[in-house]
Amino acid sequence: MCLAIPGKVEEITTDGLIRMGKVNFGGVVKKVCLDYVPEVEVGDYTIVHVGFAISKIDEETAKQTLEDFRTLGILDEELASEEEAFARAAERPQSKCPDGSCETGKKKAD
Numbered sequence: 001m002c003l004a005i006p007g008k009v010e011e012i013t014t015d016g017l018i019r020m021g022k023v024n025f026g027g028v029v030k031k032v033c034l035d036y037v038p039e040v041e042v043g044d045y046t047i048v049h050v051g052f053a054i055s056k057i058d059e060e061t062a063k064q065t066l067e068d069f070r071t072l073g074i075l076d077e078e079l080a081s082e083e084e085a086f087a088r089a090a091e092r093p094q095s096k097c098p099d100g101s102c103e104t105g106k107k108k109a110d
Contacts, residue, residue: 005066032051033051
């Protein structure tokens, strides 16, 4: 799953010609491309999707959305590092037949 998540811009820098920033997602800080939202300044909230800020958002909505995601248990999943995501996947029960043939007794058609 890839959600767009709100975060607070804590720092703005440039990486060559690209506008970058450090964005805080309720305690997890990640490097984000800010090129698509030139109006965003330090202290503003922005919606981030796959490492790119895509719009500015008001603080109240951002905080409520972060809380809702946290309550639903999806915030940690979305912000996990690659190592954390692989570790979680390894802990989940694994199917003996990923194609679903165990459930029907027949192999699914391709």
